[in-house]
Amino acid sequence: MVYSFGPARCDGNATQKALLGGKGANLADMTSIGLPVPPGFTITTETCAAYEKSGNRMPKGLMKEVAAAIAHLEKETGKRFGDADNPLLVSVRSGAAVSMPGMMDTILNLGLNDSAVVGLAKATGNPRFAYDAYRRLINMYGDVVMGVHHHHFEAAFDAVKKRYHVEADTDVPAEGLEELCESYKQVCLRHVGKAFPQDPLKQIELAIEAVFRSWNKPTAISYRTINGIRGLAGTAVNVQSMVFGNMGEDSGTGVAFTRNPSTGENRFYGEFLVNAQGEDVVAGIRTPRPLSEMARWNAKVSKQLATIRTKLEKHYRDMQDIEFTIERGRLHMLQTRNGKRTGAAAVRIAVEMVKERLIDRRTAMARIPAGDITQLLLPRFDDKAKRSATVVATGLPASPGASCGALAFTADEAVERTLKGEKVLLVRKETSPEDVEGMHHAAGILTSTGGMTSHAAVVARGWGKCCVAGAGALSIDAAKGKIRIGNRTLGRKDVLSIDGSTGEVMLGEVERIVPKKVPADLETVLGWADAAARMKVRANADTPADASRARGFGAVGIGLCRTEHMFFEGERIAAMREMILADSAAEREKALGKLLPFQRKDFVGIFTAMKGCPVTVRLLDPPLHEFVPHDDAAQKDLAKRTGVKVADIRRRIAMLHEQNPMLGHRGCRLAVTYPEILRMQVRAIAEATIACRKKRIDAKPEIMIPLVGTRAELAALRASTLETIDEVRKAKKFAGRLDIPVGTMIEIPRAALTADEVAEVADFFSFGTNDLTQMAFGFSRDDINSFLPDYLKQDLLPKDPFQTLDAGGVGQLVRMACEKGRSTDAKLKLGICGEHGGDPESIGFFEEVGLDYVSCSPFRVPVARLVAGQVAGRVAAK
């Protein structure tokens, strides 16, 4: 259950992350390669699991092993636990296999008690330091282990400060701190009826237990849920001998990244605080100094750190995130781990490490979290708009992006208002693990204190969410829902814009632009990916502008061109409504006749933008009631335009109403009852193709019939499609072949189940995994919010199945349709055009089942290209 690490003996190694947690394994590893790590030991994650399994009871024999490890530690350090001369102090920290910043409780200075504090004062010659350490212990211990509310300690501290007529903590003298320790002990006794334990081993035992318990704190569970972290046994507990960054001006503490985690630049990057404990940096209470200033403070340590940086990168062949402490001029390494980074940094580091021959291309690709590269293509503020914007404050560029939103002052408020459809920025003095859900929901995060490695910054960067931290000009009154910046006061309804790449905070909603080009480093990576990939990547695009953007992002075709959006502008919607109100096929045809030229023009535009690349056009899909006006004024207007009585219009609209429109009269069912709609659309496609080809533009349309459930449906509609194409060919006297493939969406479970039959009359399948998910789960995407949060919280679903394909269930239908379809036609072209086409995990699944292409929004095309390269050749795991 216990693994020691130290110069004399090191039980663990870097491969044991599952057992020792990331922190524990790397402490052992760093020790092994000779770095100055304070010795200690790690209690395994399995021990935590055993604790949980036995109904929160400490496993038998654990404390015996701990006592032995402590004894060994006393030998390594030459100090003794509870010693009145030179006491051994330790920290207790959690550390799971996956990093969860700030989620688990940490306690420092364990081993101090009424006699050891005297020893510490003696050993350090600094009673103030000793009592400060002791009061910190009692405070943290009381809070985390004993459950005393923090503000009781604060009140006691305030009383002492009052007594000594000082304002800052640091101005309280040693005697004051000594009194404070007494007073803190009283606080414990008074508020939970138990004394602060004087036995160092007891302290350790209860602290270990507290770490175990913290594994299942609601905030920890919530973090794991949001981040999709599953399958872990529990947390490890690291007990490590203390080193102090707060022993005076020759001491300090810091965190650093071996390369810039925001940009990826190959420069040592970090911050340190003189005369401070590590927690002070992470908590963002004081604003630290950049690492570049360290040489001026202590050249030797600065040089030593630089050497360690190189050693670590060579050893781990990846960018490292380290924590260190300088105790009286001596450097100690407290942690190393692979550093979190923005998408841009991930790409740049991958490309540069390939150039530096640290890693190969395959490793480089694999190391880029594909979802993060969308950050490189994130909207950014329009330069012009920004120039005229009022910058009211500037903070640290904690996580890149450009966000606007009304102000929300608590995590709960951010969740609530976002769920109601509002776009909000979460504005906090600093954030803490309790805030993660609100941070997740908010459009962006703005804090008034804290550095680049504060909680807000680290968490936001992990998600790729825009964050500006430490914008000190903001004075936030959360209770009143107001912030003051200079002489301005802003409230809940006011909107700010924040630039996560510059730290600027601007008034109002500043206009943003969407990048159209892929940055050079990313293009390099995507080139590797394209070369490695088997699957092609297409885009979902409905307009020539979208189509151009898709080409710019490297799409090799359009996998879904929706035609319904084309019916909403100006005259079109009028003709569409006329068609819907028509009483006969003849009247419908007349109205459709007005739509035909618009459609044809749209298609010419798209085919031209995509020349040489396939364009899959989906015929009309949504129910007709989406096209009719539901408000009084618009209905009256429609009556005036069409000459139809308002009452008749209302009657018709009422008839179009459906109980469950998602399962209603839509998709190919429209073409079955109104064949003239299909004929008009096919005619427009065929005529546009001929028009393009006559101008030597290589138009390559594919016609996709939506919502097919049976072979008979597709057979009938395919027949009228081909018939119409042939009519157009003859009417236009087009001599060439008009070879337009006709295929179908597979989005109805029944179509997947009978794909062998459907394939008999299809040239291609394209999976509509949105609808397939809706119907396979029986989840209405519009209504799921009333229960999905509970499902995720209770772990009844691993993820939102509309974001990541449910491989175990819905995926069976996809796999089945692929196999059955190809059993009928071995060359059947298979693609996917649902939202999942841009989701990395889902793309892996699509590779496994052998799709020919994925299609996603233009913006996600680079992600999909990268993933297609990463997963190429992945074998189906049935």
Next chain:
Amino acid sequence: MVYSFGPARCDGNATQKALLGGKGANLADMTSIGLPVPPGFTITTETCAAYEKSGNRMPKGLMKEVAAAIAHLEKETGKRFGDADNPLLVSVRSGAAVSMPGMMDTILNLGLNDSAVVGLAKATGNPRFAYDAYRRLINMYGDVVMGVHHHHFEAAFDAVKKRYHVEADTDVPAEGLEELCESYKQVCLRHVGKAFPQDPLKQIELAIEAVFRSWNKPTAISYRTINGIRGLAGTAVNVQSMVFGNMGEDSGTGVAFTRNPSTGENRFYGEFLVNAQGEDVVAGIRTPRPLSEMARWNAKVSKQLATIRTKLEKHYRDMQDIEFTIERGRLHMLQTRNGKRTGAAAVRIAVEMVKERLIDRRTAMARIPAGDITQLLLPRFDDKAKRSATVVATGLPASPGASCGALAFTADEAVERTLKGEKVLLVRKETSPEDVEGMHHAAGILTSTGGMTSHAAVVARGWGKCCVAGAGALSIDAAKGKIRIGNRTLGRKDVLSIDGSTGEVMLGEVERIVPKKVPADLETVLGWADAAARMKVRANADTPADASRARGFGAVGIGLCRTEHMFFEGERIAAMREMILADSAAEREKALGKLLPFQRKDFVGIFTAMKGCPVTVRLLDPPLHEFVPHDDAAQKDLAKRTGVKVADIRRRIAMLHEQNPMLGHRGCRLAVTYPEILRMQVRAIAEATIACRKKRIDAKPEIMIPLVGTRAELAALRASTLETIDEVRKAKKFAGRLDIPVGTMIEIPRAALTADEVAEVADFFSFGTNDLTQMAFGFSRDDINSFLPDYLKQDLLPKDPFQTLDAGGVGQLVRMACEKGRSTDAKLKLGICGEHGGDPESIGFFEEVGLDYVSCSPFRVPVARLVAGQVAGRVAAK
């Protein structure tokens, strides 16, 4: 292509129905066993298919074969085609493998032309008869083959009658009919520009082609769609030498059943008309005389018919439906086929034929169309109510049952008003094939002319729809939407009740009762079925009354006891609404506490009624918005009762609104978000079980969790279910085992796909095929009517998939869930409780996949029992 039948040569036989059609095969067969069948020949159904396939062209060589067959016929009859002395006349009739009464066109008297008519007059010595035959030919031929509208002929006939100052057709003398023939020929020439063909072979050729064409008339297609007739090649054409029932008072024509088709009584049953052609009987224009009166008219023929009746029953071992004609005292058999019969008749005939040792039990069971036996359990009028009802007319008891409805005067009107939710009777002078859709939709059919074998009677009996025919007291003015009966005038809004077992027509809606006992003959058959069956039959029942009825009909358990209905009465709905409006789990629990005693009492009642039989209780399923009031007054009332502000109530109700409630917050999703609802229901079940067992009532509840899609859902809810049961057991200090199986509905496609996982935590599966069909097809059952009619018409679906399980698609999910479920637990109990549990065809499928039981509405239990017996041992055809 051509098969002759006649005394000298008979090519076909009874086994060739697919090739020769039912009529053709049986004509050959009757000829073979020596019955007096006028000779002729049959053109095969494949020839019709070839005609259709070649784009309506007469197959090569067909007319050569026909000419040869005619030559042979001339030899058999000694008459010659077109002969001026003794001409051969023939009829041309359609005849598919499955009988479609009145759907296909028939032409008589072919072979007559301007010279043959003289020959016929000579040969019969009856010029009036000859010209009457000729004018009938021109009329029918003109109508059916040449496309001249019937009313042009009528106008010409009226002109002749005027000229001769007569009113009845029969009063026009021979000269008048001769003139009429001329005038009819002019009608043809004038209205379609073509002369009536004088060449008999040409007449035949065009007539054959007309029969071929009629196979795809919309009414024929509609009939096949409604009756689920598929897979036929086409129709055969029967060309048969004419015999005449209208050669005078010694001639006649009739139709008969070898047993009573309404009751099954073993007595010869039929009707005949003296001096009439066969079409006169079927069309219902004149009202015929019962067969029992025939001996008085012609004892010899009557005796000969009785002998033939016996011979036919021995030969076919089934009740026969025959057509015959007496020409100048000589009997000719024109057709025999298995007779359509009511459900009651089918049962009685089956039972009696077993007693008569004509057939064995298995054959007897197989011969009862299971769907028809519901007729025996149909609602009938309450005797008391009937005694005080005003009988305004009495017609023929054409098809049993008891129907009430407002009056609809055309088929279209009946369809339209029914689709709007109205209950209508279709009231017609007589019905014709054009009316079938309206007849199908109407609650019942009432005609003022026509006999027991009229179109209305035959079609209605086939469907088991209530029909009163030939109610002569009614004078119908369809154009005005009025009927007069004596001095009463009724319109569209008036309601009549008709008794299809007595022929009574009553004013207003007469109260009906639902039979609770199974009639004796049926009980005999069901006894055989139960003995043969492997599957058990349960009922869907929600109340003690339903439960008793289910037991009475032979259900051996309840497969679906819905609990939501229990929340609607009086105080319950108030508590339910209070629960829904509650802000916290505590308030919800308080409201649920009020519901608990009601639920418990309900369960005690049901368990008591079903003692010893399993009762599967489904936990709350529908979305909560079904329980809240949606109108203003009720909302205000609710506010008063609960003390909640109206505005808050409206807000809460608005929040409950869903876009697609079918895919929304319902089923087990309610239990996930409101665990206290599940706990209350489980508590009620467990407490009721204990209460019953303490009274030595063997309560056997099974708890069914609805709408499960994942193993995790069921695992979590099963855990709290078992926990609650255990709490109750402890609280009630119940010493015995409280073994309540916990299972799930399989109604979400994903549950079927992952049934192996779900089975790990389920004691049983019960298929909810309604929802499974909704989700597998993406069809909202509430909205399907906007497109389903088109789907059925265009043959895109063979049947309404909510009535008969779609074995090819949805059935795959059922089969998959069975196989996967049993791969996890070989003894997993499998059942079905969707609507399909009572559908004969679907039950056959459930036998194939090995379900343990089907559950259906109490009323359908006998049907399900019969089918379970019929299909027992049917092997899965994968």
